[in-house]
Amino acid sequence: xxxxxxxxxxxxxxxxxxxxxxxxxxxxxxxxxxxxxxxxxxxxxxxxxxxxxxxxxxxxxxxxxxxxxxxxxxxxxxxxxxxxxxxxxxxxxxxxxxxxxxxxxxxxxxxxxxxxxxxxxxxxxxxxxxxxxxxxxxxxxxxxxxxxxxxxxxxxxxxxxxxxxxxxxxxxxxxxxxxxxxxxxxxxxxxxxxxxxxxxxxxxxxxxxxxxxxxxxxxxxxxxxxxxxxxxxxxxxxxxxxxxxxxxxxxxxxxxxxxxxxxxxxxxxxxxxxxxxxxxxxxxx
Amino acid sequence: xxxxxxxxxxxxxxxxxxxxxxxxxxxxxxxxxxxxxxxxxxxxxxxxxxxxxxxxxxxxxxxxxxxxxxxxxxxxxxxxxxxxxxxxxxxxxxxxxxxxxxxxxxxxxxxxxxxxxxxxxxxxxxxxxxxxxxxxxxxxxxxxxxxxxxxxxxxxxxxxxxxxxxxxxxxxxxxxxxxxxxxxxxxxxxxxxxxxxxxxxxxxxxxxxxxxxxxxxxxxxxxxxxxxxxxxxxxxxxxxxxxxxxxxxxxxxxxxxxxxxxxxxx
Numbered sequence: 008x009x010x011x012x013x014x015x016x017x018x019x020x021x022x023x024x025x026x027x028x029x030x031x032x033x034x035x036x037x038x039x040x041x042x043x044x045x046x047x048x049x050x051x052x053x054x055x056x057x058x059x060x061x062x063x064x065x066x067x068x069x070x071x072x073x074x075x076x077x078x079x080x081x082x083x084x085x086x087x088x089x090x091x092x093x094x095x096x097x098x099x100x101x102x103x104x105x106x107x108x109x110x111x112x113x114x115x116x117x118x119x120x121x122x123x124x125x126x127x128x129x130x131x132x133x134x135x136x137x138x139x140x141x142x143x144x145x146x147x148x149x150x151x152x153x154x155x156x157x158x159x160x161x162x163x164x165x166x167x168x169x170x171x172x173x174x175x176x177x178x179x180x181x182x183x184x185x186x187x188x189x190x191x192x193x194x195x196x197x198x199x200x201x202x203x204x205x206x207x208x209x210x211x212x213x214x215x216x217x218x219x220x221x222x223x224x225x226x227x228x229x230x231x232x233x234x235x236x237x238x239x240x241x242x243x244x245x246x247x248x249x250x251x252x253x254x255x256x257x258x259x260x261x262x263x264x265x266x267x268x269x270x271x272x273x274x275x276x277x278x279x280x281x282x283x284x285x286x287x288x289x290x291x292x
Numbered sequence: 293x294x295x296x297x298x299x300x301x302x303x304x305x306x307x308x309x310x311x312x313x314x315x316x317x318x319x320x321x322x323x324x325x326x327x328x329x330x331x332x333x334x335x336x337x338x339x340x341x342x343x344x345x346x347x348x349x350x351x352x353x354x355x356x357x358x359x360x361x362x363x364x365x366x367x368x369x370x371x372x373x374x375x376x377x378x379x380x381x382x383x384x385x386x387x388x389x390x391x392x393x394x395x396x397x398x399x400x401x402x403x404x405x406x407x408x409x410x411x412x413x414x415x416x417x418x419x420x421x422x423x424x425x426x427x428x429x430x431x432x433x434x435x436x437x438x439x440x441x442x443x444x445x446x447x448x449x450x451x452x453x454x455x456x457x458x459x460x461x462x463x464x465x466x467x468x469x470x471x472x473x474x475x476x477x478x479x480x481x482x483x484x485x486x487x488x489x490x491x492x493x494x495x496x497x498x499x500x501x502x503x504x505x506x507x508x509x510x511x512x513x514x515x516x517x518x519x520x521x522x523x524x525x526x527x528x529x530x531x532x533x534x535x536x537x538x539x540x541x542x543x544x545x546x547x548x549x550x551x552x553x554x555x556x557x558x
Contacts, residue, residue, distance in 0.1 A: 060410070144397075152394035155354045156408045157380045 045161070045239045049169055052162040061166050068171035072133050076179055083128050084183030087120050088112060088190030096199055105201050109210035112191035117214060121184040122222045123270060126229035129176060130262040134237035137168055138258040141241025142251040150242065160242070169234040176230030177223045184222065217284070221277050228269050236262040306367075307332040307464055307496050308353055313362035315348055315520075322348050323359070324520030332463075335490055335497040337511035339504075341542065344517050346500040347391065350466050353498070354386055355379040384412055387457030387465040387495075391472060393449040395441040395456070401428070402437030405456045412460060427455040430492070431485055447478035451485065458489060465489065467499040471506045479506060486510045504543055516542065 052061075091112050099105045141164060144150050153160045188210070195201040237258045244254030306329035315323040322345040330336050338346050351357040352364050355374060364372040366382050374382070395404050405424045409415055415423065428434055431451040441449060450470060457465055467486065471479035483506050490497060490510075501507055507514055508528045516524040516531070516539055524531055524539045531539060541548055547555075 147392050147397075148390045148394040149396055151351075151356055152388070152390055152396075154356060154376060155383055155386070155388045156411060157383045158407070158411050159376060 041243070042235070042239050045165075045242070046235050048161045049165050049235065049238075052159065052166045053170065057162045057166040061162055064163075064167035065170045068167045069175055072129075072168075072171050073175035073178060076129060076132055076175070077182060079128055079132060080125055080179045080183045081186045083124055084116075084121060084185075084187040085190040087124055088116055088187030088192075089194045091115055091120070091187075092191040092194035092199070096195055096201070105195075105199075106205035107209045108195050108201060109192070109206035109208075110213035112195070113188055113210040113214050114218070116187035116191070117184050117218055117222045119270075121187055122180050122225040122229060123266065124187075125180045125183040125226065126176065126233060126266045127263060129172070129179065129229075130233045130237075130259055130266065133172060134233050134258050134262050135255050137234065137237035138241040138244070138255045139251055141238055142244035142254045145242060145244055146246060146251060165238045165242075168238055169231070172234035173227060173230040176233065177226040180222060180226035184219075217281060221281075224277065225270060225273050228273060229266050232265045232269055233262050236265060305332045306330065306365075308498070309365040310349070310352070311363045311365065313352065313359040313364065315345070315352070315357065315359050321520050323352075325362070326517075326520070326522060327362075328515065328522055328525070330496070330498055331513070332496050333494070334512040335486070335499060335510050336513045336515060337499045337501060337507040338515050338517055339502060339507055339542065340517035341502060345520055346502075346517055347468050349517070350388075350468055350498065350500055353464075353466060354383055354388055384408075384460055385463045387460070387462035389450070389454050389457045389465065389467045389470055391469040393441075393446075393453040395449055395453055397441055399441075400437060401433070401439045401441065401444070401452050404441065404452060405437075405459055408456065408459045423459065424455075427459055428452070430458070430489070431455045432481075445478075447474050447481060450474070450482055454482075454485060454489075458493065458495070461493070462495060464496045464498070467497065467501075469501055469503075470499060471501065471503045476505075479503065480509075482506075483509045504545070518542075 092108060095111050096105060096108050099108045099111075141150070144164070150160045150164070153163055192206060196203050196206050240254045240258035240261070244250045308330040310326045310328050313323050313326045314321075326345075326349065338349060340346050348357060352359060352372065353366075355371060355376070358372050362372075363370050366385075369382070371379065371382055395401075396407070399407070402421075402424050405427055406420050409420045409423060413420075424437060425434065428436060431454050433448060433451050433455060436444075436448075436452070441452070444452065454470075470482050470486065474482065486497065486499065487510055489495060497510075499507070499510055511528060514524070514526065514528060514531045515522055518538055523536055524534050526534070532543065534540065538548075
C-alpha cells in the first residue's frame with residue numbers, strides 16, 4: 008500500500024506539472040496579446056501615414072527584400088517545378104495522359120508550391136535578417152535611442168519593413184510561379200519529349216484568374232506574417248548575441264508555423280468563396 | 293538612511309524629482325523608495341556599484357521605464373504616467389548619451405546628428421547641415437559627417453552620440469556611464485567635454501557613473517545609490533569625509549570583507 012508521503016509526493020509532482028502548464032499557458036497568452044498590440048500599432052501607423060521618410064525607407068527595403076531575393080526565389084521555384092515534372096510524368100505516362108502533365112504542374116505551382124515555397128524562403132532570408140537587425144538595434148540601445156528622441160520605433164523601423172514585405176512577397180511569388188512552370192516545362196517538354204502545344208493547352212485550361220489570385224492573396228498574408236513576426240521577435244529579443252540568435256530561430260519557427268496555419272485557413276476560406284462565386288464548378292482549391 | 297548634506301543650502305528649482313520611487317525586475321528590487329530632486333543648472337553625478345539601479349533611474353526620467361510605485365516629475369509635471377506621445381515634449385528637452393552610444397549603424401555620422409533635427413525641428417536642409425557641423429565641431433569631430441559609425445573608435449562614437457544628444461539644445465543632458473570602456477585619456481576628453489557643454493550651453497546634467505575620477509571632476513553634487521536607496525548626497529568634499537564605511541570603500545575602490553571571504557571560499 009502506498010504511503011502518505013508517496014501519495015503527497017505524487018500529488019506534489021502533478022501539481023508541479025499543472026503549475027508549469029498553467030504558467031506556460033499564461034505566458035503564451037501574454038505573448039500572443041503582446042504580438043497583437045504590436046501588430047495593431049503597426050496598422051495604426053500605416054493608416055495614419057507614417058511620414059515621408061518612412062515611405063522612402065520602404066522603397067529601400069523593397070529593393071533589399073525584393074530585388075535581392077529574386078535569385079534565391081527563382082532557383083527554388085525552378086527546381087521545384089522541375090521536380091514536380093520528374094515525379095508526376097511517369098504516373099501520367101502510365102495511364103497515357105502525359106500531355107496533361109502541364110495542368111498538374113501549373114495547379115500545384117500557382118496554388119500551393121509557389122506561395123508556400125516563396126514564403127518559406129523569404130521567412131528564412133528576410134525574416135532572419137530583419138530579426139537579427141532589429142534585435143541588434145535593441146541590444147545596442149538603438150531602439151531606446153529612437154524613443155528617447157521622440158521617434159516612434161514602430162513607425163520608423165517596423166512600418167517600412169512590413170510594407171515592403173507585404174508588397175514584395177506577392178511579386179516574388181509571381182516570379183517563383185513563372186520560373187516553376189518553366190522548370191516543369193523544361194523537364195516535361197525538352198527532356199521527356201511531351202509535346203509543347205498540349206502542355207500549354209492543358210496548363211492554360213486548368214488555370215483561371217481566380218487561381219492565380221488565390222496564390223497572390225495567400226502571398227499577401229504570408230508577407231504580413233513573415234514581417235510582423237520577424238519585427239516583433241527582433242523588438243522583444245533577449246540580451247547579448249545569444250538573445251539575438253534565439254530570437255532569429257524563434258522568428259523562423261513561429262513564422263513557418265503561422266505560414267502553414269494561415270495557408271490552411273486561407274485555403275478553406277477561398278474554397279468557400281470559389282464555391283459561392285462559381286457554384287457549378289468543381290472546387291480545386 | 294540617506295545623509296542629505298545639502299539640506300541647509302539655499303533651495304534651487306528642481307528640474308527632476310523622484311518621489312518614493314520603487315522598481316523591481318522579478319524578485320530583484322532595483323529602486324527601493326528613492327526620493328530626491330535634481331537641481332536646475334547643476335551637474336549631478338549618481339554613483340554606485342554596478343547593478344544598483346543607476347541606469348534604471350535615468351531611464352525613468354525619459355519614460356523608458358515606469359516606477360512600480362511612486363512618481364517622477366519634470367518641473368511640476370508628473371511624467372511617469374505619460375505614454376510615448378505624452379512624453380514627446382519632455383523628451384525634446386532632454387538629451388541622452390547612452391552607455392553603448394546607440395548610434396544608428398545604417399546612417400552616417402551626419403545623419404545620426406541630424407536625426408532629432410529632422411524629426412522635431414522645422415529647420416531647412418542648409419540650417420540642419422550647419423547645425424550638424426557646429427555640434428560636431430563642438431565635440432571635436434568636425435568633418436566627420438560622411439563617416440559611418442562602424443569606422444569610429446569607442447571615444448569617437450561617444451563624442452558623436454553627445455553631438456546628437458545636444459542637437460536640439462536640450463535643457464538637461466543625461467549621461468549613462470559616459471567613460472565606461474574608454475582608456476583614462478579618452479575618459480578625460482569626455483569629462484572635459486561634459487564640463488565644456490555645461491559651460492557653453494548652460495545645460496543641467498545628470499551623470500551616472502562608477503568612475504570616481506570622472507565623478508569628482510564633473511560633479512557639482514554627488515549622490516550615491518546602493519541597494520536601491522540613496523546612502524549619501526553632497527559635494528565631492530562632503531563625500532570624501534562621509535562617515536558611512538560603504539561610501540569610503542566605494543571611493544577607495546576597496547572590496548568589503550564579505551566579498552573577500554566569499555572569494556577565499558572558492
